[in-house]
Amino acid sequence: xxxxxxxxxxxxVLYESIKVGKVKLFHHALxxxxxxxxxxxxxxxxxxxxxxxxxxxxxxxxxxxxxxFGQSLIHVAQVIIGYFMMLAVMSxxxxxxxxxxxxxxxxxxxxxxxxxxxxxMCRH
Numbered sequence: 001x002x003x004x005x006x007x008x009x010x011x012x013v014l015y016e017s018i019k020v021g022k023v024k025l026f027h028h029a030l031x032x033x034x035x036x037x038x039x040x041x042x043x044x045x046x047x048x049x050x051x052x053x054x055x056x057x058x059x060x061x062x063x064x065x066x067x068x069f070g071q072s073l074i075h076v077a078q079v080i081i082g083y084f085m086m087l088a089v090m091s092x093x094x095x096x097x098x099x100x101x102x103x104x105x106x107x108x109x110x111x112x113x114x115x116x117x118x119x120x121m122c123r124h
Contacts, residue, residue, distance in 0.1 A: 005099040008088050011081055012103025013110070018078045020111040022071060029067040 088096050 008099040009103035013107035016107025020115045
């Protein structure tokens with residue numbers, strides 16, 4: 001029983017860490033894109049993309065697509081872990097419930113300061 005509570009606690013910590021990781025990844029993806037992309041250049045590139053290799057704007061779109069795909073995979077992992085925790089709580093076991101609550105609290109306590117520090121470093 002104690003082992004299952006510890007596993008559920010660690011899953012809750014992982015869940016909170018994944019939430020922070022998603023925000024960091026999204027922030028990094030936004031920083032990697034150019035500040036302004038000329039709309040006309042995008043339209044011209046889309047029309048000419050069949051005739052040439054990947055122009056710079058298409059590479060930007062490809063990078064954004066790959067980053068979005070990675071975020072989607074991370075989101076799926078977060079949803080799966082969330083449903084596992086929900087199923088564990090639905091066992092109506094008090095210790096399991098306390099493991100989820102304590103794990104979420106510990107995960108929030110450990111992960112969110114890391115998010116704030118990394119975002120502050122990116123701004124400077």
